[in-house]
Amino acid sequence: MAIVNLTIVPLGTQTPSVSDYVAAVHRELEKTGIKNHLTPMGTILEGDLAEILEVVKTLHEVPFEKGAQRVVTTISIDDRRDKKSTAMGKVERVKAKL
Known part of the structure; x- marks a missing residue:
């Protein structure tokens, strides 16, 4: 299972606020x-x-549909195949060592 960090940033909008885009x-x-x-x-x-990755392509289009003139999408992929991992599991392992 992959853990992906996704950030989608709309550019060329009328306001510096992005919460409407994030919600969409x-x-x-x-x-x-x-x-x-x-x-x-991010998410x-x-x-x-x-x-x-298929879903990311769809999500990348959402800000354009809301009027953004430019969209920058950044993804980071953690694809571990030796054992099952989850985002919360990774956080818990670090917290246990604090």
């Missing part, structure tokens, strides 16, 4: 059933990598 992306994401966690700086997705 998350409404679209919720339709997919992919496990996700909203963070202050964590968990699941099959091929499925996530």
Whole structure:
């Protein structure tokens, strides 16, 4: 299972605020059933990598549909295959060592 950090930034908008765009992306994401966690700086997705990448293409289009003139999408992929891992599991392992 892959853990993906996704950040979608709309550019060329009328305001520096992006919360309306983030909310629209998350409404679209919720339709997919992919496990996700909203963070202050992006969204964590968990699941099959091929499925996530297809969803990312769809999510990248959402700000354009809302009028953005330019969109920058950044993804980081943690694809561990030696054992099952989750985003929260990774956090808990670090907390246990603090």
